[in-house]
Amino acid sequence: MSDLVAKDLSMVFDVGSGGQVHALKNINFTLKNGELLSVLGPSGCGKTTLLNIIAGFNRPTGGAVYLGDEEIEGPGVNRGMVFQQGALFEWLTVSENISFGLRMKGGTSKGSQKRVDEWLDIVGLSGFGNVPTYQLSGGMQQRIALARCLINDPDLILMDEPLGALDALTREKMQALVLKIWKETGTTIMIITHSVEEALLLGERLFVMAPRPGRIHKEYNLPFAEMGVTQDTRDIKNTPEFIQTREEILTMIWDMEEEIMGQT
Amino acid sequence: MLDFLFTYRGPIVGTLFLALIATIVWAVLYGRKLMRTEKSDAVFGNPERALGGWHWVITGVSFILLLWFYFSWDAARAFRPVAANEFCQVDKLSSAGNPIRSVLPLEKSFLKGTSLLVRENRQLSDLADDLERLGFSDTEKAEAKEIVSLMRLAIVGATSPQYLDASTQTRFVDIESRITALTAKLANEGYPGAPTAAQEEAAANIARWGDSGNEIPYAPATPLGYKFAAAAVEMKAISKDFIKIKNTNEHFLGQVDELKSQIAAFDTKAKAATGLDELLVENRADFFKGLTHVLRRVDDGNIFPPDALNGIQTALVALDGEQKSQQGGLKYFGALMMPGGEIRAGSNSCSEQGSGRWLPKPSDTLRTFVRISNPEIGYKGNPLLWYKMKPFGEMVDLVVPDFISSFVPGDFPRHDENGVVTPNLKSKVHDFVTGNFVSFKVPMPAGHVWDSLIRVVAGLFFGILLGVPLGLFMGLSRFSKGFFDPIIELYRPVPPLAWAPLILTIFGIQDDGKIFLLFMVAFAIMVVSARTGATGTNLSKIHAAHSLGASKGQILRKVILPNSLPEILTGIRIAIGVCWGTLVAAEMLAGTTGIGFVENVARKQSDYEIIWTTIIILGLLGLLFDLMMRWVIDKTIPWRGKG
Numbered sequence: 001m002s003d004l005v006a007k008d009l010s011m012v013f014d015v016g017s018g019g020q021v022h023a024l025k026n027i028n029f030t031l032k033n034g035e036l037l038s039v040l041g042p043s044g045c046g047k048t049t050l051l052n053i054i055a056g057f058n059r060p061t062g063g064a065v066y067l068g069d070e071e072i073e074g075p076g077v078n079r080g081m082v083f084q085q086g087a088l089f090e091w092l093t094v095s096e097n098i099s100f101g102l103r104m105k106g107g108t109s110k111g112s113q114k115r116v117d118e119w120l121d122i123v124g125l126s127g128f129g130n131v132p133t134y135q136l137s138g139g140m141q142q143r144i145a146l147a148r149c150l151i152n153d154p155d156l157i158l159m160d161e162p163l164g165a166l167d168a169l170t171r172e173k174m175q176a177l178v179l180k181i182w183k184e185t186g187t188t189i190m191i192i193t194h195s196v197e198e199a200l201l202l203g204e205r206l207f208v209m210a211p212r213p214g215r216i217h218k219e220y221n222l223p224f225a226e227m228g229v230t231q232d233t234r235d236i237k238n239t240p241e242f243i244q245t246r247e248e249i250l251t252m253i254w255d256m257e258e259e260i261m262g263q264t
Numbered sequence: 265m266l267d268f269l270f271t272y273r274g275p276i277v278g279t280l281f282l283a284l285i286a287t288i289v290w291a292v293l294y295g296r297k298l299m300r301t302e303k304s305d306a307v308f309g310n311p312e313r314a315l316g317g318w319h320w321v322i323t324g325v326s327f328i329l330l331l332w333f334y335f336s337w338d339a340a341r342a343f344r345p346v347a348a349n350e351f352c353q354v355d356k357l358s359s360a361g362n363p364i365r366s367v368l369p370l371e372k373s374f375l376k377g378t379s380l381l382v383r384e385n386r387q388l389s390d391l392a393d394d395l396e397r398l399g400f401s402d403t404e405k406a407e408a409k410e411i412v413s414l415m416r417l418a419i420v421g422a423t424s425p426q427y428l429d430a431s432t433q434t435r436f437v438d439i440e441s442r443i444t445a446l447t448a449k450l451a452n453e454g455y456p457g458a459p460t461a462a463q464e465e466a467a468a469n470i471a472r473w474g475d476s477g478n479e480i481p482y483a484p485a486t487p488l489g490y491k492f493a494a495a496a497v498e499m500k501a502i503s504k505d506f507i508k509i510k511n512t513n514e515h516f517l518g519q520v521d522e523l524k525s526q527i528a529a530f531d532t533k534a535k536a537a538t539g540l541d542e543l544l545v546e547n548r549a550d551f552f553k554g555l556t557h558v559l560r561r562v563d564d565g566n567i568f569p570p571d572a573l574n575g576i577q578t579a580l581v582a583l584d585g586e587q588k589s590q591q592g593g594l595k596y597f598g599a600l601m602m603p604g605g606e607i608r609a610g611s612n613s614c615s616e617q618g619s620g621r622w623l624p625k626p627s628d629t630l631r632t633f634v635r636i637s638n639p640e641i642g643y644k645g646n647p648l649l650w651y652k653m654k655p656f657g658e659m660v661d662l663v664v665p666d667f668i669s670s671f672v673p674g675d676f677p678r679h680d681e682n683g684v685v686t687p688n689l690k691s692k693v694h695d696f697v698t699g700n701f702v703s704f705k706v707p708m709p710a711g712h713v714w715d716s717l718i719r720v721v722a723g724l725f726f727g728i729l730l731g732v733p734l735g736l737f738m739g740l741s742r743f744s745k746g747f748f749d750p751i752i753e754l755y756r757p758v759p760p761l762a763w764a765p766l767i768l769t770i771f772g773i774q775d776d777g778k779i780f781l782l783f784m785v786a787f788a789i790m791v792v793s794a795r796t797g798a799t800g801t802n803l804s805k806i807h808a809a810h811s812l813g814a815s816k817g818q819i820l821r822k823v824i825l826p827n828s829l830p831e832i833l834t835g836i837r838i839a840i841g842v843c844w845g846t847l848v849a850a851e852m853l854a855g856t857t858g859i860g861f862v863e864n865v866a867r868k869q870s871d872y873e874i875i876w877t878t879i880i881i882l883g884l885l886g887l888l889f890d891l892m893m894r895w896v897i898d899k900t901i902p903w904r905g906k907g
Contacts (some may be wrong), residue, residue: 043294055807055811057807057810058489064879071891075810075811076806076811076813077811077812077813079811080812081807081808081811083804083807083808084804085802085804085805087802087804087805087808087825089805089809089822089826090903091826091827091829091901091903100812100814100822101812101813104809104812104813104814104815104818104822105813118606121450132902132903134902134903145808148808148812149808149811149812152812
């Protein structure tokens with residue numbers, strides 16, 4: 001199937017005056033089809049670089065990433081992206097934004113309008129089809145961004161801090177939505193986040209990354225995402241197991257930050 | 265309709281003027297009433313404060329119109345149409361006395377004799393100081409000083425009352441009594457008697473104020489006018505006699521003759537000296553020239569004893585006083601309703617001076633505007649904005665490129681032995697693309713305004729067409745940024761008018777040159793704004809589009825172009841303004857049509873009404889363009905500032 005495989009992935013950036021920064025060093029992992037992965041780490045640990053390489057916006061300086069049997073060499077329709085700030089096209093309406101990918105492939109048929117309506121319904125925006133996007137709230141805009149990339153039926157969805165700019169309440173609702181979509185579509189999802197709670201909840205698997213050089217520091221397999229599909233997310237967050245893991249990871253990241261501060 | 269308005273412009277303007285005052289008063293009162301209902305502490309926090317309010321708009325517009333009516337003297341003309349003509353007669357009398365007045369300390373600070381005396385004495389002191397550096401021997405120096413002091417004495421001879429001729433004294437007394445007599449006449453109700461038949465006829469046929477531009481009807485037409493005009497004739501004669509009077513007393517003439525011979529003798533002696541260097545010779549010549557000039561001015565006899573003119577001064581002041589009181593209400597009317605200037609009488613015409621001259625009256629301006637708007641009159645052979653019937657073929661020629669006929673196979677036909685040309689397919693196609701066929705006629709807009717408009721639109725069109733794509737590419741590709749940046753950044757800062765002489769020489773002074781000039785202006789602005797828009801595109805939007813399967817071209821057209829629209833539209837708005845300014849200046853520089861051309865011709869002829877008409881047309885067109893652009897911006901990029 002179309003598993004995501006990273007082999008000896010390295011990324012070295014040249015910085016001024018001949019110096020080099022190892023943004024990523026020897027990253028190896030396999031993400032099976034349909035898995036939900038969240039990536040956590042202090043700033044500067046190469047999370048976004050990893051995501052950009054998988055998306056195809058950057059080429060790694062060493063190693064390779066494979067989706068299925070193909071090596072990733074550039075952006076492609078089989079990988080959908082969701083950004084922190086929706087990156088919506090504000091000159092288009094909600095429907096036009098969602099059908100953007102379909103139109104790029106050529107033509108809009110009646111079938112595609114039907115799919116747009118379905119997706120509007122799934123993300124809870126039915127009736128907003130003809131509204132310009134700039135009139136909507138941040139949460140609604142992220143829903144559109146989700147629908148816009150999901151309508152293309154990607155094998156893998158990459159989310160770069162998708163809920164970072166939302167208020168706490170909207171954030172919880174969106175977390176539930178992401179879980180619902182994951183379960184219903186069975187798509188592989190990779191989420192980058194700053195929030196430990198979010199990482200625990202939205203990660204069947206969780207990578208904690210460490211900086212200098214950017215690497216996977218620790219890997220977890222977690223039950224909370226599976227639980228979240230059926231249970232209320234707030235109840236899950238109050239379970240002793242959840243709290244314990246949260247505290248463990250928080251301490252780990254805290255130490256890493258301390259270490260960075262000590263170095264400089 | 266226009267004739268009716270023109271005939272009754274007095275009452276119409278008068279009513280309008282009063283209506284404007286009433287409107288301002290009403291709108292201000294209404295505004296104050298609204299203000300009183302606002303809470304005092306909410307005045308600055310009141311969001312409605314920024315909304316203005318139509319009553320304040322009315323107040324502002326009325327105020328501007330009121331100022332225009334007032335300072336152009338249109339209101340004065342409406343309320344008292346004969347005022348200008350009467351002021352003309354008044355100024356005739358004033359200017360008739362000017363030769364006498366200029367000698368007396370009435371408008372100036374000093375008596376003319378005093379000023380002359382001071383000046384000549386200063387010149388003599390300067391000359392005496394110069395003596396030291398002229399290389400004269402001591403005896404020569406003493407001689408020269410003697411001449412200078414003699415000249416001082418001569419001036420004293422002129423100012424001393426004891427030497428004044430009895431005949432001169434009599435003539436002064438005569439002038440004084442004539443002025444006094446004129447004052448008495450002016451005060452007399454009956455003076456100058458009933459107007460003659462010729463005068464009455466002239467008065468009946470007199471033109472109205474402003475019927476011939478800035479000129480005022482010259483002949484008197486009212487009782488007040490007759491009186492002042494008659495007095496002016498008499499005063500002119502008095503002045504003429506006065507300026508003939510010179511100080512020619514025997515003593516003074518003797519002194520002058522003595523001086524002349526002494527200077528001549530000294531000059532001969534000085535010239536006889538040899539072996540002097542050139543500079544010294546030149547300086548000595550200047551010294552003698554100076555002496556002779558002073559003597560000539562003293563010899564003019566314009567310096568009189570200090571009190572000799574007292575009688576004349578008193579009489580003239582009395583005349584001026586009587587003249588003022590004879591004006592009656594007119595002087596108050598002038599002070600109140602004709603601000604910022606006056607009416608001046610020349611030798612054969614009277615004219616408005618000051619704001620009444622350079623600020624044309626609204627009614628006249630409207631009339632001029634309507635007159636030149638009439639397509640049959642227009643301005644310099646062209647209407648302002650009208651249409652012309654043009655054959656459809658001309659449009660075909662304009663739109664379809666001529667080289668199409670070269671692609672048709674075969675040769676163009678030649679004439680045969682009988683001189684007959686048989687057309688073939690190639691020549692028929694050629695006839696078609698060059699518009700050389702009988703066609704129906706279609707109406708096309710024409711005129712000065714249209715010419716200016718089409719130049720701006722054409723320049724803008726090409727500027728946008730080429731500037732936007734280049735700007736977008738420069739915003740996205742390092743190559744095109746680096747390659748084109750020097751060219752554009754070098755020519756862009758040059759003021760467009762600095763290019764004009766060159767461009768107009770290369771492309772011609774008619775449409776081509778101007779359109780190219782405007783293209784250059786618009787192109788630079790569009791490149792810069794499109795580039796700003798393209799570089800400002802959020803990278804995540806491009807990434808999103810890319811991962812949604814858009815190709816490079818699609819990203820350019822569907823993401824970067826719409827994302828740059830706010831900058832591009834702002835650029836167009838700026839370009840329109842700059843293009844207008846450049847166009848009008850370029851049209852003033854050269855050409856035979858266009859609004860700038862009209863204004864330039866009017867400037868050469870000092871035709872203030874046309875100048876103001878063109879200014880108003882330009883203002884309205886600019887406003888129209890800007891409103892249009894605002895509407896376009898509101899409709900096309902409502903998301904601006906919200907993305």
